[in-house]
Amino acid sequence: MKFCKYISEEEIQAKIEYLANVLNDYIKDDEVVLIANLKGSIMFFSDLLKKIKSNNVIIDFISTESYKGTESTGTIRITMDLSLDIKSKRVILIEDILDTGLTMSYIFRYLRDVHEPSDIKLCVLLDKPARRKCNIYPDYYGFQIEDKFVIGYGLDYNEKYRNLPYIAIVEEI
Numbered sequence: 001m002k003f004c005k006y007i008s009e010e011e012i013q014a015k016i017e018y019l020a021n022v023l024n025d026y027i028k029d030d031e032v033v034l035i036a037n038l039k040g041s042i043m044f045f046s047d048l049l050k051k052i053k054s055n056n057v058i059i060d061f062i063s064t065e066s067y068k069g070t071e072s073t074g075t076i077r078i079t080m081d082l083s084l085d086i087k088s089k090r091v092i093l094i095e096d097i098l099d100t101g102l103t104m105s106y107i108f109r110y111l112r113d114v115h116e117p118s119d120i121k122l123c124v125l126l127d128k129p130a131r132r133k134c135n136i137y138p139d140y141y142g143f144q145i146e147d148k149f150v151i152g153y154g155l156d157y158n159e160k161y162r163n164l165p166y167i168a169i170v171e172e173i
């Protein structure tokens with residue numbers, strides 16, 4: 001596969017510093033649950049988490065599946081549910097990329113209806129607005145990107161390339 005560097009490690013880290021400042025202003029020292037949607041958000045989540053200052057922050061994970069290759073199957077499945085009770089708690093969902101928005105719309109509805117938090121905010125590293133198929137916007141985002149398939153820094157192509165420390169655009173499969 002041919003790919004080229006698109007967003008460097010330094011650019012990612014600078015953006016995370018910025019996002020953490022914004023989130024710290026929102027969280028203050030309150031109890032907030034940070035929920036990472038696995039697996040794509042692992043690197044973003046752990047780098048961001050290190051910069052959150054509240055001593056009352058708790059974390060949990062949810063896992064979904066929708067993609068095969070570079071195409072969304074359109075059917076979203078929860079493959080792992082939360083382990084904590086988040087009823088009436090404030091939640092920030094952390095996601096690698098908002099593409100069609102189908103996954104996040106599904107998770108939003110699922111969390112709201114089944115786990116009943118008091119509030120859900122959405123924080124994504126990458127936003128691909130050109131591909132949006134439903135009415136969902138991130139409350140916080142790192143980079144708005146063009147309609148290209150990207151890999152690295154947690155994002156995969158058929159489960160591979162998640163380990164790249166930077167984000168790359170796939171040029172040829």
Ligand code: IMP
Pocket residue numbers: 040066067072095096097098099100101102103104148149150151155156157
């Ligand atoms: P959506 O449901 O179309 O918004 O897609 C969300 C999920 O698809 C994300 O959590 C990613 O795991 C995956 N995804 C979307 N676009 C890309 C991409 O460009 N590269 C790798 N994964 C992607």
Ligand code: MG
Pocket residue numbers: 037038039040041096097
């Ligand atoms: Mg994902």
